[in-house]
Amino acid sequence: MADKVLMKGNEAIAEAAIQAGCHHYFGYPITPQTEVAAYMSKRMPKIGGTFLQAESEVAAINMVIGVASTGKRVMTSSSSPGVSLKSEGISYLAGCDLPALVVNVQRGGPGLGGIQPSQSDYYQSTKGGGHGDYHNIVLAPASVQEMASLTVKGFDLADKYRMVAMILADGTMGQMMEPVSLDVSDVKTYDKPWALTGTECKREHNIVNSLYLQPEELEIKNFERYEKYKAIEENEVMYEEYLMDDAEVCVVAFGITSRVAKNAINEARAKGIKVGMIRPITLWPFPKKPLAAAADKCKAFICVEMNMGQMIDDVELAIRCKKPVYLCNRVGGMIPSPEEVLAKIEEVGGAE
Amino acid sequence: MSKAVNILYAGFGGQGILFAGKFLAYKGLIEEKQVSWLPSYGPEMRGGTANCSVIISDAPIGSPIVSKPDVLVAMNLPSLEKYENEVVSGGKIFVDSTLIDKKVERDDVEVYYIPATQMAYDNNIKTLANMIITGKVLKEVEGFSMDNTEAAFKKVVSARHQDLLGVNSNAVQMGYDY
């Protein structure tokens, strides 16, 4: 195993991407993700890759489309307001069935919002974000190690299913340093007969396109895409269970809030409250099955989120509203404290 | 060290708050501990307030945010006033007494007053008050020591500034001996 090094989450994403074979990066400066671009600007020239600071977020995502259409691994990164600007391009990537990695190191919103960490782009990421019927694979790292490993995983899933994989992190995950091992040994490659590589006058021309003026054709395209999404929901769900064996209260949290929740759960356990956690690692596909199973044995759920309650909708759907779901949240760049989460656990766990 | 040590460094931007935290994190990494380092980040590049959370632990680390520090290193008055009451009972507070006149009012914490900025000035290492006060942290916090100091500096000082290893180590030693 490779030696562990201390890295910022943003840097871990950048290095892992390079290790995963991504040699093309396009971005635009925005706090708190700028370290990704800075890292790429240093490394790419040394490996003969492309780092290009685009004139806008919009241009950056369209440059991504250009590289993706040639079949090579490519990424861009931004933070919330920038991802809104990229949403048009993300919709086109979906419509063209192109693989790419998009990183969102979230900050508070709406509008220009703030620069402190947030999880308020949950809806935007998991429900599509741009126009049209589509999904992104959304991965939510909860450590710097996962910032790296889910980046590698993201490229793999993007290629495998020809779609956008998104790393949904937040300012804390991007800025914090933890030991990380960048041992990326099993990078899979995929055949891409659809890629634009020049016909060499030996094959029919390839066309990368999202325009279907005949509604019958466009309907079929959408149906096909949703068959693919069904397979992903079947095969690619990732989550972590923490102390769920005997849990009566189930905390649901992702990313940085799952770390805070772990502290609170440990303290609650010390006080004799049977509480555990399901941490979605893929936010889409959402871990519906383990949540539904938990609903059969837990008396209540608590969503810990840094937004006004967005994932809570998916939890309630997953458990078919069988049990009450409570929200413990801070917003605007504030992070819930372990004490706040513990108080909620005690309130819910003690209520018979 | 059997449990986690939660450290909060706080002061002005430019005092080397983040650097000192990184040094401790690297030292922990070398000693095969679990570590995390989390900076505050703001719109200002210089000045303003800066703080950073460092956790060094035997067990996997939950939240990387230190809101109830075991160890507070306060390098200006607003930081001491803001965080003094957040320190856990039995915790330790390190105060740069050159920059902070005020005394800590609590009696359930141990307080160390080090004129780090004055010492740095007197020894012509004006920018290293952060490392002087860190030396004192290494001396007084259970489980910490001067071991691996050099190795940690090698990691945290950038390649083109490796000539500064010696002065940093001296500063830490100075604080340790104070």
Add this chain to the structure above:
Amino acid sequence: MAVVFEKPKSLTDAVLHYCPGCTHGIIHRLVAEVMDELGIEGQTIGVASVGCSVMAYNYFTCDFVQAAHGRAPAVATGVKRSDPSKIVFTYQGDGDLAAIGTAETVHSAARRENITVIFVNNAIYGMTGGQMAPTTLPGQVTQTSPYGRDVNTVGYPVKVCELLSNVDGAAYLERVAVNNVKNIKNAKKAIKKAFQNQLEGKGFSLVEVISTCPTNWGMTPEKALQWVDEKMIPYYPLGVYKDIYAKEED
């Protein structure tokens, strides 16, 4: 029997969807002839835009990607950076290039991105039914300037070649027309040069082709060609606006 005239190899057999009298067909043919003559069809990747030429990917035999409105130069940048040995061109109309895609146009020129841009200027949004374009002439009546373009309220037309000639990165800029045989011959020369520049690594080359839209101009094809001479060319003079290599070639 000797073949004296045939379809360029670089064009497919698809029937063009353009209106009768529209000059897109001529411009497509010129681009295809140039690809044939340079022997680059197999290495070329085209970038289609949004507007009447949105389906250009059906008409050329090379690989093609269709870009969002205005974003073709950014997409082309990605394609070219992915494999600089490929020949990459965009085919864009005036709304696409000079309004919604102004930033992408200016900045791909500023970067001296080694791509070829075919810019078709017919002073109107054709596909959406004839709205005012950034290049619509002062006084010109369109669906969204029913009383004629009033420069006091909606401002002046954007002269793309003139604008880009101040951008250091732009390597070659020429404005041509396709309303008569002489102009068509010049247009082909310019298009060929714009592709040759790319083969030689000379950087951002744009050919602005003054085109017609008989349907939305409300004219017969013949009248439209005359209108190009009478109204368009006086406002958009033909010629080379920039050629940073011209001197060394002399």
